[in-house]
Amino acid sequence: MRESNLSAETKSSLVIDTLCDVFDRDNVAVACIYCDFHAHKEQTATGVLAAVLKQLVAGVEPIPDEIKEAFDRAKRKVDGRTLRLAEIRTMLIKSASSLGRGFICIDALDEFSTKHRPELWGSLQQIVRECPNIRLFTTGRPHIREEVKKYFPKYPDLSSVKPTKQDIFGYVTMRLKNDPDPDAMDRELEADILRIIPDKISGAYAEPGYNESGVIN
Amino acid sequence: MGSSAYQNPTFNINQNVGNVTDSHNNVWNNCTISDEKRHVLEWLSPMVPRERHQAVRDGRVDGVGNWLLGTKEFEKWHTSEDEVVNPVLFCYGDPGVGKTYLRCVKAAL
Numbered sequence: 001m002r003e004s005n006l007s008a009e010t011k012s013s014l015v016i017d018t019l020c021d022v023f024d025r026d027n028v029a030v031a032c033i034y035c036d037f038h039a040h041k042e043q044t045a046t047g048v049l050a051a052v053l054k055q056l057v058a059g060v061e062p063i064p065d066e067i068k069e070a071f072d073r074a075k076r077k078v079d080g081r082t083l084r085l086a087e088i089r090t091m092l093i094k095s096a097s098s099l100g101r102g103f104i105c106i107d108a109l110d111e112f113s114t115k116h117r118p119e120l121w122g123s124l125q126q127i128v129r130e131c132p133n134i135r136l137f138t139t140g141r142p143h144i145r146e147e148v149k150k151y152f153p154k155y156p157d158l159s160s161v162k163p164t165k166q167d168i169f170g171y172v173t174m175r176l177k178n179d180p181d182p183d184a185m186d187r188e189l190e191a192d193i194l195r196i197i198p199d200k201i202s203g204a205y206a207e208p209g210y211n212e213s214g215v216i217n
Numbered sequence: 218m219g220s221s222a223y224q225n226p227t228f229n230i231n232q233n234v235g236n237v238t239d240s241h242n243n244v245w246n247n248c249t250i251s252d253e254k255r256h257v258l259e260w261l262s263p264m265v266p267r268e269r270h271q272a273v274r275d276g277r278v279d280g281v282g283n284w285l286l287g288t289k290e291f292e293k294w295h296t297s298e299d300e301v302v303n304p305v306l307f308c309y310g311d312p313g314v315g316k317t318y319l320r321c322v323k324a325a326l
Contacts (some may be wrong), residue, residue: 011285011308018286019295034269051264051293071257083261101298128304135294139308145267148307 009034012107012191015137019103021077027100031055043112045119046085052104053092066091089123096131109140109147121151128152170200 012032019030031052035043056065070091074081083091096102104127106112113121128136138148172194179185250258285291285308294306 009273013270014286015291016270017274022295032270032272033264034266043245047262047264051266054258054262054264055266058250058258063257067261068257071260074260103295132304133298134304135252136305136306137294137308145309146305148305152305173267 009107009139012105012137012139016105019105023101028102029056029059029099030103032105033107035108035110037111038090043116045116045123046083046088048085048089048106048112048120049085049092049123053088053095053176055137056092056099056102057095060095064091064095064098066094085119085123089126093127093130096127096134099133102131102134102139104134105137107139109138110144111140116146121147125151165198169194172197 012034016030016032023030032055033051033199035047035048053067057067062068070083070087104124106124109117124136127134138144140148176185176193290303290306293302294304
């Protein structure tokens with residue numbers, strides 16, 4: 001796991017597990033995507049929507065006819081043509097609408113290719129607009145917030161991630177516990193690390209306009 | 218359009234009421250999925266986000282980030298079926314509390 005995005009990934013995985021736990025019942029589907037700089041080739045808007053669609057219909061019986069028919073058509077053809085973005089989006093909107101509720105969680109949108117991002121935003125915008133039973137959770141670095149605001153101007157109350165001092169303390173404690181080279185550590189240094197790091201880091205996250213819990217005032 | 222699957226869908230998601238791991242795996246690993254359906258799903262997307270999710274979950278520290286789940290924004294976002302509620306929840310922040318920070322702060326010690 002990349003450590004640079006640990007905080008956001010942690011949030012995403014927590015949210016995904018919480019949703020799966022809370023909505024442990026029929027007719028609710030949770031789809032997740034973890035974007036990755038290193039997978040730009042594979043991660044296109046079409047690929048992401050296809051992966052979301054796959055997860056949303058995984059529990060639907062029988063699989064929607066349109067998807068099955070598209071599969072059969074592709075199998076018959078030698079080139080095995082894959083679906084285009086508009087086709088997947090249409091199937092996704094239809095499949096999502098038949099769910100009681102659906103959650104789409106996309107982690108690290110800033111790591112998704114800049115080139116394909118407008119297509120992805122446009123599709124997500126359309127899905128949210130046409131499927132009132134769909135909820136979208138995304139994470140990303142601060143500059144992505146402007147893009148979210150641009151594509152979802154109607155929805156201003158966005159939350160922000162800001163690790164609390166306790167979050168950082170817990171994480172650093174875990175790292176110290178799993179130190180591969182414990183002999184290089186002594187009590188004094190450990191105490192210094194646990195005292196200074198949570199302070200410094202939580203200070204680095206402080207932004208005007210945000211309260212202690214990291215939620216916009 | 219107008220397929221029976223859309224008109225009258227049934228669901229196998231999360232059939233087994235259990236812990237988070239079980240319920241989550243069922244979303245993708247439902248043992249009732251037929252081979253044919255599995256082929257269709259694999260054709261639809263070769264991506265396997267559950268593997269990434271598992272890796273992230275394994276690296277998670279208990280309690281870290283729980284504050285988010287307690288916010289009223291998250292509560293409203295996931296429980297309310299009201300169309301007026303904001304359907305989009307965006308969490309943003311700078312890179313997390315990994316090595317980068319340990320390295321930065323080392324200079325301050």
